[in-house]
Amino acid sequence: MxxxxxxxxxxxxxKGKNEINISSFAFLFSEMIQYCQDRxxxxxxxxxxxxxxxxxIGPRLLELLCVREKNSKxxxxxxxxxxxxxxxxxxxxxxxxADSLEKSTEADxxxxxxxxxxxxxxxxxxxxxxxxLNCAAFVAGIIExxxxxxxxxxxxxxxxxxxxxxxxxxxxxxxxxxPEVIERNA
Amino acid sequence: MTINSIYILNKAGTLIYQNDFGNTExxxxxxxxxxxxxxxxxxxxxxxxxPVSGSSSGIEVIETEAFKLQCFQTHTGIKFYVxxxxxxxxxxxxxxxxxxxxxxxxxxxxxxxxxxQIRCDLFDYKLLRLLGVRE
Amino acid sequence: MSKKYDKLGNDVFNKVEKINxxxxxxxxGALVTQLIKDYEDIEQVNIKLEQMGYNIGIRLxxxxxxxxxxxxxxxxxxTAEVIAKVGFKMFLGINAHVGDWDADRKEFHxxxxxxxxxxxxxxxxxxxxxxxYSNILCGVIRGALEMVQMxxxxxxxxxxxxxxxxxxxxxVLEEVLSDMIPVGYD
Numbered sequence: 001m002x003x004x005x006x007x008x009x010x011x012x013x014x015k016g017k018n019e020i021n022i023s024s025f026a027f028l029f030s031e032m033i034q035y036c037q038d039r040x041x042x043x044x045x046x047x048x049x050x051x052x053x054x055x056x057i058g059p060r061l062l063e064l065l066c067v068r069e070k071n072s073k074x075x076x077x078x079x080x081x082x083x084x085x086x087x088x089x090x091x092x093x094x095x096x097x098a099d100s101l102e103k104s105t106e107a108d109x110x111x112x113x114x115x116x117x118x119x120x121x122x123x124x125x126x127x128x129x130x131x132x133l134n135c136a137a138f139v140a141g142i143i144e145x146x147x148x149x150x151x152x153x154x155x156x157x158x159x160x161x162x163x164x165x166x167x168x169x170x171x172x173x174x175x176x177x178x179p180e181v182i183e184r185n186a
Numbered sequence: 187m188t189i190n191s192i193y194i195l196n197k198a199g200t201l202i203y204q205n206d207f208g209n210t211e212x213x214x215x216x217x218x219x220x221x222x223x224x225x226x227x228x229x230x231x232x233x234x235x236x237p238v239s240g241s242s243s244g245i246e247v248i249e250t251e252a253f254k255l256q257c258f259q260t261h262t263g264i265k266f267y268v269x270x271x272x273x274x275x276x277x278x279x280x281x282x283x284x285x286x287x288x289x290x291x292x293x294x295x296x297x298x299x300x301x302x303q304i305r306c307d308l309f310d311y312k313l314l315r316l317l318g319v320r321e
Numbered sequence: 322m323s324k325k326y327d328k329l330g331n332d333v334f335n336k337v338e339k340i341n342x343x344x345x346x347x348x349x350g351a352l353v354t355q356l357i358k359d360y361e362d363i364e365q366v367n368i369k370l371e372q373m374g375y376n377i378g379i380r381l382x383x384x385x386x387x388x389x390x391x392x393x394x395x396x397x398x399x400t401a402e403v404i405a406k407v408g409f410k411m412f413l414g415i416n417a418h419v420g421d422w423d424a425d426r427k428e429f430h431x432x433x434x435x436x437x438x439x440x441x442x443x444x445x446x447x448x449x450x451x452x453x454y455s456n457i458l459c460g461v462i463r464g465a466l467e468m469v470q471m472x473x474x475x476x477x478x479x480x481x482x483x484x485x486x487x488x489x490x491x492x493v494l495e496e497v498l499s500d501m502i503p504v505g506y507d
Binding site for chain 3: 197229230233234244259260261262263264282285286288289290293294300
Binding site for chain 1: 337338339340341342343345347348349350351354355359376377380381384412413414440441
């Protein structure tokens with residue numbers, strides 16, 4: 001049995017290929033949601049709380065993925081960072097790219113990433129009084145954290161959107177960039 | 187093969203889930219609760235009837251001309267039972283399938299309070315699919 | 322006995338749906354940092370992590386039983402092997418080892434290797450030997466065993482994050498809750 005070097009920075013960076021049972025994540029996430037619920041005063045604060053928890057992950061994940069992708073350079077283009085999130089980030093977190101990336105037809109500063117089977121919601125049924133909640137607010141928080149630390153400040157939220165012919169809605173992550181980002185990119 | 191009803195009782199013998207399928211006649215909510223706790227008691231009595239102590243697992247199957255009831259009790263004391271056509275041959279597998287759905291779509295749902303009434307859309311949906319495949 | 326359960330653990334892990342462990346690792350990290358913020362006192366954080374683990378354990382045991390097909394263990398020695406070889410493998414994809422039994426066979430140590438919870442983690446000096454970062458695992462074991470009528474106490478006795486050479490959980494069987502064994506259960 002080889003001993004890993006004691007100091008974490010002396011160890012090689014993990015390749016990110018280890019897998020665990022999806023249930024372990026689901027149980028942890030469920031417990032985290034219950035913890036958040038216990039610490040808020042009103043139902044609508046739950047999304048904010050989940051988003052805040054995700055936010056702290058964003059910068060760490062961005063750094064990790066940039067170091068791991070050998071020839072990655074810092075994204076400076078709006079579409080570049082969006083496609084990085086839609087593909088690289090999604091693959092590393094959920095094992096597949098998101099289903100779509102679209103620009104909003106209603107607002108110039110809004111983009112939408114859709115996922116028809118959001119992993120974090122796989123086992124979650126919403127109670128009647130919280131039917132508009134989407135626990136992927138946690139993922140939205142991660143994305144917001146990534147965007148802000150990559151100098152694309154934005155407000156990111158998660159929504160349930162009904163799909164024709166499907167019993168359960170899909171998740172749409174709505175990204176609304178700050179005005180300076182849009183101006184810079186114009 | 188018709189499946190009429192599925193019941194789930196918690197450790198204390200309280201009904202936490204019940205659903206009827208097909209043309210099964212519906213009863214009042216209280217009747218289901220009463221049926222559940224009656225079954226729980228019968229199961230306990232049956233297990234004490236064994237002449238050799240500790241050797242009976244309680245009621246596993248009740249067979250009649252009109253229906254068959256199959257029960258599965260987990261190591262933790264939850265009971266799943268199904269009422270079906272008397273000729274149905276795969277009720278044990280079916281109950282195990284329901285148990286697995288329970289572990290996924292009930293117990294991993296942050297809005298489900300343990301031991302309480304099950305109200306989870308995804309569980310209902312997956313259960314119907316499970317029955318659909320086997321019917 | 323150990324070999325048989327090694328194989329079962331592998332078989333079950335191969336069968337379950339899996340995801341990349343990093344989502345799990347990062348989520349747990351976000352939870353621990355949030356608890357440190359919310360509680361300030363590190364001992365309270367250890368307690369809360371254990372409680373959250375307990376809540377997970379009382380639910381997780383059902384999946385463990387349903388998907389591993391394991392029946393009642395004949396004694397605590399067998400229980401220990403099942404936890405180490407099937408439980409840890411099935412949920413985290415890792416190996417744990419049982420050792421250091423006491424004379425009465427009511428107490429053992431569980432040594433954990435490659436714990437995915439601590440990937441990327443380095444404890445600041447002031448938290449070493451104070452914060453039991455993976456304390457949630459102690460709670461999971463306690464909760465799961467209580468549901469199969471064993472009252473145990475679990476504590477971290479060594480942790481690589483606090484510069485120990487291994488990570489070890491001590492498990493002590495306090496009582497078998499015979500009254501709680503389901504009626505009609507052989």
